[in-house]
Amino acid sequence: MRLKVIFIIIFCFIFLVACHLFYLQILKGDAYYSLSINNSIRVVPVEAPRGRILDRNGVVLADNRHSFDVTIVPQELDDKDEVFDFLSQILQIDKNKMLQQFWQRKVAPFSPVVVVEDVTKAQAMSVEENRYRFPGLYIEESYNRYYPFHEVGAHVLGYVGKMNREELEQLNDYGHSSLSTVGKNGIEDFYDSYLRGHEGGLQMEINSRGRQVRLLGIRQPQSGQDITLTVDQRVQQMAYDSLASRRGAVIVMSLETGEILTMVSSPAYDPNIFVDSQLRSKTGSLFVDPQAPLLNRAIKGQYPPGSVFKIVVAAAGLATNRLDPARTYNCDGVYELGAAKFRCMHTHGPQNLFQGIMHSCNIYFYNVSQAIGAESIYRYARLLGLGRLTGIDIPFEEKGNLSGPSLRKWYTGDTLNMSIGQGDVLATPMQLLRVLATVGLNGREVQPYFLKAINHQELVKLSTSRQVGMIPQVYEILNNALRMVVDESGGTAHILDIPNMKVAGKTGTAQSGRGKDSHAWFVGYTLDTQPRVAICVFLEYGGSSHNSVVVAQDILNQMRLADIL
Amino acid sequence: MRRELELKIWIFTACIVLMGLVVLYSAAYQNARVSIKVFYDQLYCAGFGFTLMYLISRVNYRRFYDIAYIVYAIMMILLFLVLIKGRYALGAQRWFSFAGITFQPSEIAKLGMILALGRYFSQRRPTFKFGTKSNSKALWNHLLAPLFITAVPMLFIFKQPDLGTAILIFGIFFIMTYASGIEMKFLGGFSALCLAAAPFMWHILKPYQRDRLLVFLNPNIDPLGAGYTIIQSKIALGSGQFFGKGWLSGTQNQLNFLPEQHTDFIFSVVGEEWGFLGSMLLLLAYGGLIYTGLKIAEQVNDKFGTQVAVGIVGILALQVIINMGMVMGLFPVVGITLPMISYGRTSFMIFMIMMGFLLSLSKRRTVF
Numbered sequence: 001m002r003l004k005v006i007f008i009i010i011f012c013f014i015f016l017v018a019c020h021l022f023y024l025q026i027l028k029g030d031a032y033y034s035l036s037i038n039n040s041i042r043v044v045p046v047e048a049p050r051g052r053i054l055d056r057n058g059v060v061l062a063d064n065r066h067s068f069d070v071t072i073v074p075q076e077l078d079d080k081d082e083v084f085d086f087l088s089q090i091l092q093i094d095k096n097k098m099l100q101q102f103w104q105r106k107v108a109p110f111s112p113v114v115v116v117e118d119v120t121k122a123q124a125m126s127v128e129e130n131r132y133r134f135p136g137l138y139i140e141e142s143y144n145r146y147y148p149f150h151e152v153g154a155h156v157l158g159y160v161g162k163m164n165r166e167e168l169e170q171l172n173d174y175g176h177s178s179l180s181t182v183g184k185n186g187i188e189d190f191y192d193s194y195l196r197g198h199e200g201g202l203q204m205e206i207n208s209r210g211r212q213v214r215l216l217g218i219r220q221p222q223s224g225q226d227i228t229l230t231v232d233q234r235v236q237q238m239a240y241d242s243l244a245s246r247r248g249a250v251i252v253m254s255l256e257t258g259e260i261l262t263m264v265s266s267p268a269y270d271p272n273i274f275v276d277s278q279l280r281s282k283t284g285s286l287f288v289d290p291q292a293p294l295l296n297r298a299i300k301g302q303y304p305p306g307s308v309f310k311i312v313v314a315a316a317g318l319a320t321n322r323l324d325p326a327r328t329y330n331c332d333g334v335y336e337l338g339a340a341k342f343r344c345m346h347t348h349g350p351q352n353l354f355q356g357i358m359h360s361c362n363i364y365f366y367n368v369s370q371a372i373g374a375e376s377i378y379r380y381a382r383l384l385g386l387g388r389l390t391g392i393d394i395p396f397e398e399k400g401n402l403s404g405p406s407l408r409k410w411y412t413g414d415t416l417n418m419s420i421g422q423g424d425v426l427a428t429p430m431q432l433l434r435v436l437a438t439v440g441l442n443g444r445e446v447q448p449y450f451l452k453a454i455n456h457q458e459l460v461k462l463s464t465s466r467q468v469g470m471i472p473q474v475y476e477i478l479n480n481a482l483r484m485v486v487d488e489s490g491g492t493a494h495i496l497d498i499p500n501m502k503v504a505g506k507t508g509t510a511q512s513g514r515g516k517d518s519h520a521w522f523v524g525y526t527l528d529t530q531p532r533v534a535i536c537v538f539l540e541y542g543g544s545s546h547n548s549v550v551v552a553q554d555i556l557n558q559m560r561l562a563d564i565l
Numbered sequence: 566m567r568r569e570l571e572l573k574i575w576i577f578t579a580c581i582v583l584m585g586l587v588v589l590y591s592a593a594y595q596n597a598r599v600s601i602k603v604f605y606d607q608l609y610c611a612g613f614g615f616t617l618m619y620l621i622s623r624v625n626y627r628r629f630y631d632i633a634y635i636v637y638a639i640m641m642i643l644l645f646l647v648l649i650k651g652r653y654a655l656g657a658q659r660w661f662s663f664a665g666i667t668f669q670p671s672e673i674a675k676l677g678m679i680l681a682l683g684r685y686f687s688q689r690r691p692t693f694k695f696g697t698k699s700n701s702k703a704l705w706n707h708l709l710a711p712l713f714i715t716a717v718p719m720l721f722i723f724k725q726p727d728l729g730t731a732i733l734i735f736g737i738f739f740i741m742t743y744a745s746g747i748e749m750k751f752l753g754g755f756s757a758l759c760l761a762a763a764p765f766m767w768h769i770l771k772p773y774q775r776d777r778l779l780v781f782l783n784p785n786i787d788p789l790g791a792g793y794t795i796i797q798s799k800i801a802l803g804s805g806q807f808f809g810k811g812w813l814s815g816t817q818n819q820l821n822f823l824p825e826q827h828t829d830f831i832f833s834v835v836g837e838e839w840g841f842l843g844s845m846l847l848l849l850a851y852g853g854l855i856y857t858g859l860k861i862a863e864q865v866n867d868k869f870g871t872q873v874a875v876g877i878v879g880i881l882a883l884q885v886i887i888n889m890g891m892v893m894g895l896f897p898v899v900g901i902t903l904p905m906i907s908y909g910r911t912s913f914m915i916f917m918i919m920m921g922f923l924l925s926l927s928k929r930r931t932v933f
Contacts (some may be wrong), residue, residue, distance in 0.1 A: 002744050006875065008858050010882040014852050017889045018845065024803040024893060025841040030801025036837075039800065040816045206820065 013552065034356035040205050041216065047180075048197025049143045051224030053157060053187055055233040056261075056452055060148065062157055062188070067144040070116040074106055076136030083134045090126055091116055096426040105162070116261070117232070118144055118276060145181070145188075145275045149233065151268035152240045156231060156260075156394065156450065158186020159271035184274070186296075187227065187450060189260065190394050197224040211437065227370055228453035230259035238558045239264040242551045247291060247540035248520075249298035249429045250555065255437055255525050258446035261564075262555075299390075302426040306510025307360040307545070308521050309381075309421025311439060311478060314353060316380035318474040319371040325353035329548055331363035335416070342366055342416050345509075357481040358491045359506060362374070362420050369419030370412070377418060378404025383468055384435045385445060386427050392447035392448045401426035409450035422511060424468040432523045433536035436506065439482065440525040440534060441473040443468045482506055492523060493549045496557060501565065502527035505535075505552070507545035517541040522548035529565040570857055570864075570927045571622075576790040577854040578618070578920045582611050584847055585831075585906030587653075591813050592827040592834050592908075597826045603908050608912050614917030621921025628884045629922065630687070630869050633680035640677030643670035644721040651725075661723050671722045671730040672911040676918060677735050678715065679876035686745040687869035708755060709746045711738065728774055733883055735854065740879035744862075758759035768867050775810055777898045795894050800845075802893060804835035809840030827908045829900055833863055848892070851885045851904075861927045877919045 003067035024032065070087060075249065077083060083101075088095040098115050105113045119127070124139050131137050145160045161184045183189035200221030219546035239250040243266040252262040271287050273279035286294050295301060317323025331348035334341050344362040348355070356364030369377065382388065387402030403424050404410070417423030430448065436446045447464035485491040492507040505524015512519050520542035527536040535555065537548040558565045589607050593599040647661040647670045659669050689706055715738040723731040727793050743752060767775065780795065801817035810816065815837035817823050826834050855878050862874030881904055888903045890896035902912045 002746065003859055003863055003871075004876065006740060006879070007856075008854055010859075010878075010886075011852070013882070014848060014855075017886060017893070017895075018848055020890075020893050020895055021836070021841060021844050023800070024799065025805055025836060025844070026807060029806035032800050033806060035800045036804035036817050036822075039797075039822055040820050205816075220767070381612075394717050454621045530834060 014191065021219075023326060028477055041203060044202045044204065046200035046202060046219075046221045047140075047142045048199050048221035049223040050145065050160070050181060050197060051195040051226045053195070053453070054226060054228045055231045056229065056238075056259075057234075058228070059233045061153060061233065063145040063146045063228070064147060065146045067118040067142055068121065069114045069140045069142050070119060070124075070127060071112040071114050071138045071140045071148045072102065073136045073138065074102075074297070078135050080274075082518065083137055086134060087116065087127070087137075090130075091123055095152060110505050111405050112140070113509065114140070133381075136288070141492065143181075145271075146273045149236070150270045150272060153233070154186075154233065154271045155235075155265040156229070156263050156299065157271060158187050158188035158190075158394070158436065158510075159184055159274040160188050161274055180209040187229065187393050187398070189349040191227050195224045196460075198222040221548055222391075224455075225455040227451065228456065229520040230254070230261065230452045231263070231450065232261045232561055232564065233464060235262040235555070235559060235564060237266060238262075238555050238562075240268070240423045242554045242558075243508045243539075246542060247294075247297070248542060248548075248551075249301065249536070249538045250533075250551065251298050251433050252535045252555065252559075253431055253433060253437060253446075253448055255440055255534045257461070258448045259452065260448055260450050261533065263296075263298045264300075265293050265295065267293045268538060269293045275561075282359045284331070285444065296394075296396070296431065297538065298536075299392060299394065299428050299430045302398050302400050302428055302539075303423040303519050303540070304512070305386075305427045305432055306508030306521055307362075307421060307517065308359065308432050308508035308523050309425060309427075310357060310365050310419070311367075311482070312381045312384055312386065312435065313365055313369055313377055313419050314481070315356065315384065315474055316377045316472065317368055317441070318477055319380060319470040320372060320376050322372045322376070323353065323368050328352045329356075329364050329367040331361050333363070335363050335366040337412055337416060338556065340384065340413060343434070353477065354481045354484055358484045358488055359505065360485075360492050365419040366416050367369045369415050374410060374418055375404045377415075378402060378406070383470075384438055386425070386429075386431055386435065390428075390430050390434055390448055391448050392430060397430070398428055400428055400431055429523075429536045429538040430530075431523070435533050436482070436523045436525055437534040438468055438533070439475055439478050439528075441465075441502065442472065442479070443470055479504060483527070486524070492545060493524065493552075495546075495549055496522075496553050496556070497561070498553065501529060501556065502562060503556065509543075509548060513542060517543045518543045518545075520548040524552065526565065529560075531565075532558075533565065537556075571924055573853065573857045574920060574923050574927065576659065577850050578917075579615075580850045581847070581854070581905045582614070584835075584843075584850070585903075587812070588831060588834050588838070588906065589827060589839070591815070591838055592801075592818060593846075594813050594819070596821065598821055603827055606910065607913065610913050613711045614914055615817055618921040618924065621918060622924030624925055626870060626873070626922065626925045629680060629873065630684055633684035637681035640661035640674050641718060641721075642907055644674060644718055645867070646670075647679075648721060648724060648824055657808060659727055662885075664848045667910075669909070669911040671725065671727050672915045673699040674722060674730065674734060674907075675737065675880055678718065678734055678879070679741070679873055679919075681714055681877060682711055682738065682741045685714060685869065686741060687874045689745070696904065697815050700721055701816050703748070704751060707745070707753045708742065709741055712755075726771055726774070727900060728770075729887075731746070732887075732899060733880060733901065736877055736883045737880055740883075741876050744872060746876040764876050766923075781896075787799055793831070794898060796832050796893075797822045797824065798833040805837040805840040805844075807841045809836075809838045809843055812907050814838060829888065829902060829907060830892055831907050832889050832903050835906075836892075847906075848885075849878060851881070854886075855882050858923055861923055864927050873922060874926050877923055881916070881919070922928040 049064045054061055055061055055470040084095045084098055087098060093116060102113055102115050124135055128139050160181045163182050182519055183192040200219045203217040204215050233250055239262045249265045253260050273282045328350040330350050331344055333344050348359050348361045351361045351364040381402055389397050391400045401424055414423055414543050417427055444465050445468050453459060478493050485504045485506055486493045486496045493505055495505045503524055503526050505522055508521030510519040520539040523536045526532050534550055537552045586608060590604045593601045593603045659671060660667050661670050719731050719734045767855045801823050813833060817837050818826050818834045823830055823833055835847055858874055858878035862871050865871050865874060884901055884904050887896055887901050891898050902909050904916045
């Protein structure tokens, strides 16, 4: 009797086992079958080389170097400690640093993590030889970015880096893997979608350790497209050398087209340190450096334009017909507004518009600004592009600052300050360069840009210039005045009177406040060179504007010597 | 009739052992983790095992009765020795070397327990109710004494730690006590007590044993850790579908996604490579063996024989059901082998000896 009970119970259980087998193998068989296939098939990304960046003459500014990275697939690790001990012994790198790197970059257990980048070929070989002992350890070949000119042009090119977790989430839909390299600044960032290649992949059957058993398919990686810039590396070098590590920026733009021939910001940084794992420790100090080497002063630095702004004031006066260029005002060095005294650099005596601009006389502009009115100055400043982005094709441009009576409580003193480019007027070197370029082109405002060709296909540039609506006489008068600044012996930029080259421009010595040296400006353009260029030299706390004029002279002379102008 | 039962035991055992060898070959085939030596090892064991089975079948099982307590004593000594100087492997102290042979005393304990309990129950006279005094005496005789016989080795085994075998030993005790004709009020009360005590067992479990229990309840809490095993083995089983992926062609097995595919999880290889068809055939073979075993238990005329047969059938059924259940995710993972299929010399040989016992029992119906 009891044996029967035992028999029944046992066979009930066996029946239960059989039923569950039926459920797993027959009812859910398909689902588990595809799971087992997914289990054993892995797609390994093959990195595509990034497009290069070239200057207008084909000089390579950003290149790719073949490199070897040590990667780890977390889920395949047997003994993490053992692997990292081995690596630190072979690569002579601190184990904790690698572990930190590992945790920082780990996304998912199955996704490879780069632990050490760019090891030498010999190191890669010795890791490869011992790989059989450490499941989950791999050597991946990849391409490292290399910038042969180091600091020169760093701010234009930007740099690249491995994607971090947030970027991965954003770009996941665009076919990025955790190992993808993305541009982080400058051209590398702005034209990332062209430069970035399309990753290839190896589809392979793997075992539980992730070892390849059989190759099932290959998709070849597609390299990124080369980008040719309008930049001339020779001029970049000249500008960089001319600045000689002083804080500041130089921009040279082809006047007629808006092609940027040079954009240099100083002090600069070596973009290679963001790529090279051995140098990467230095990046930290870049962020805290009081000289702010990462800042692209040419488009992101916002400074009082000083006397350069007088061109805007004059344009506003002429365009509104509230300024008679022939009328003189007497400069005795001081302008009194109630109890306040506004000073000039010198005592210039009677000044008309041309002399006022040529000598950069503050008193003249104090006087005329009253007649023109702050609202008009504000309006024409905006019309000429101040307070607006120039739309140049690198990221993080700033738009400066501009305010007028309609924007805040306004006093006459504000108008006076505004008339000489002080107060709350702030502009980037790029903006001021374009203001002068627009004047030099008789009211045609060009769009500055870097991109010359994609994949060696010259871009058919759609005209993006626009006409600034002022009567032609305004430009004629301003062009003459700006020419006198250089041409006349009393002009503030007379040393730019280079033989066989007609240069026009405006200097500016902008008070920076806080008891520091003034900012030194020179913004101008050439009249008879081929091509015509606009140039802006800005020295942060550079003292007298004369210093900037010297730099401009140096660059223009060198360009002439190199037969570029 | 006797010949027929004997033949059935031979056939079912041979089927299971052969199928086991075929599957084990696949589990060890060109595998970096599992050496093919495992297969040859088991092959030799099978040859030796069948010989042993034949020899034991010819022994009068009265001899087993005689040596029952001696086997129990030797087993206790071994269990004690393995605790103090056993080989430590895979996180437990289960192996013991003697005269150059390494074996698992806990496997031998299964046999020792069956013999000892069989002899104890066969000696026990039925008690009749004569008031409360005899009631407590009956409780001692029927339940507490055999419980004591069981509990001591069980604790030793639990200490190794080997939760799976400890549970099996307890299972043998339960089935054999039930089969001995104990009053249901004792067994019922005891069962209730055990259930009530179960929650307290949690505290004496090792952390990894707790993990396994938690993971059993939800394998997805730790898919790459403790849950990995069960997820992968379910994938292997399920992906076999009806006909299986074919011998040596199971990706889960061949690519080593399966953990312990040659020992505790070998059933997942059966399921993956032989499909529902192969799994059912194996289950049928086990079922046939169990059925035949119970038939023998029924036909043996003395109590010792019945008890031993029930014990053997019980342990066979328990291991088959628990092992398959754990591979399918029906039970938590405890280290229990699939009888005569999983690699493991001691486990394999003990089952061959047990089959020899069944044969011996089927031949003679000696009455004491």
